[in-house]
Amino acid sequence: MNFPKTTLICLVALCLLLGATAAPAADWSDLFVGWRYCYHVYDPNIDPPIIKNVVQFTAANRYSLGSNFLNVDVLMSNSNDPANGATSGGAQEIYITYRHQLSLNKAFKAGIKSSVVRDLSVTVGADLNSKNTTFAPGKRLIVVGPTLNFEIPKGFADLGIWYYKEWTHNAFAADGARDVEFNGTAMVNASWMVPIPISKDVNSSFKGFAYATFPKGKDAVGVDTVTEVLSRITWQFDVGSIVGVKKGTITMGPGYELWWHKFGNDTPTPIAGSTATKVNHTTSAPTFQAEIHF
Numbered sequence: 001m002n003f004p005k006t007t008l009i010c011l012v013a014l015c016l017l018l019g020a021t022a023a024p025a026a027d028w029s030d031l032f033v034g035w036r037y038c039y040h041v042y043d044p045n046i047d048p049p050i051i052k053n054v055v056q057f058t059a060a061n062r063y064s065l066g067s068n069f070l071n072v073d074v075l076m077s078n079s080n081d082p083a084n085g086a087t088s089g090g091a092q093e094i095y096i097t098y099r100h101q102l103s104l105n106k107a108f109k110a111g112i113k114s115s116v117v118r119d120l121s122v123t124v125g126a127d128l129n130s131k132n133t134t135f136a137p138g139k140r141l142i143v144v145g146p147t148l149n150f151e152i153p154k155g156f157a158d159l160g161i162w163y164y165k166e167w168t169h170n171a172f173a174a175d176g177a178r179d180v181e182f183n184g185t186a187m188v189n190a191s192w193m194v195p196i197p198i199s200k201d202v203n204s205s206f207k208g209f210a211y212a213t214f215p216k217g218k219d220a221v222g223v224d225t226v227t228e229v230l231s232r233i234t235w236q237f238d239v240g241s242i243v244g245v246k247k248g249t250i251t252m253g254p255g256y257e258l259w260w261h262k263f264g265n266d267t268p269t270p271i272a273g274s275t276a277t278k279v280n281h282t283t284s285a286p287t288f289q290a291e292i293h294f
Helices: 002-025 104-108
Strands: 028-041 050-063 066-077 092-103 117-131 140-150 156-169 179-181 185-197 203-213 228-238 250-260 283-293
Touching: 028 250, 066 117, 092 104, 092 140, 104 117, 117 156, 140 185, 203 250, 228 283
Parallel strands: none
Antiparallel strands: 028 050, 028 283, 050 066, 066 092, 092 117, 117 140, 140 156, 156 179, 156 185, 185 203, 203 228, 228 250, 250 283
16 A cells, blocks of 8 residues: 555656756746635535635646646635644645646657547556544545647646546545555546637637546445536636736636545445445535636
8 A cells, every 4th residue: 555655646746856857948838826615515424515725726737748637625614624633724735736737749749639629649657645534534545647639729628538446535435444445547638728718818728627437346445336427617817918918827716616426425425334324415606716817
């Protein structure tokens, strides 16, 4: 169990190093700080709806061989999702996502291009998370596989089919080991940013992502996981000209989050060796997002 985690940490460090060294040669880049307000989301085994404020740091670029994407979310819950041992106040979580795309056209001059398809890439990436609840999750995952890059003027749309492997920490694991290794499985991932002009002075964009992670074996209490679907979308309006700053500097707008079978849990599910069931909820909630781009 220790070996895969060590390998994963080394992979993340290598990816970050590659991203940092590629940045000076980037032919396109975007760096922004954002805030996302999530109203009435749900976490498994928590019945009251949770309000979460999320501070987001994102860096993305395209360079001579492909692209890099790094996102760090700092999630702060209200008291309905309490921190471990807290008598008041909510939990805090940090979630890190990194993806690197190696362009077959740029790296190997593959000549994959049409009026619809811009490129075909190989994606490799990793996620890391930690949350200070009694459950004490510590998610680690890797993905690798092909990604189809579609032709979107002044935007992008990607569709990937990847191998997915996850490890996590669970303070309530049935065998007492607390570290859980899931089976490898498949993930289908879509991400996009489509410009939508409003007027001569006001632009907007529809952007987001959606993925489906297929069953990954049994969870920490011996229950079979099911297909998990997560999608976050937002319609961002460029309000820079309204407040007297450069276009593209400040964007904000409404959004929506759908999280079905969160963490692969079914609803309801019998716990192995018990008549009890695990409470699980699907989140279907409005959001609001604001970003400052540098």
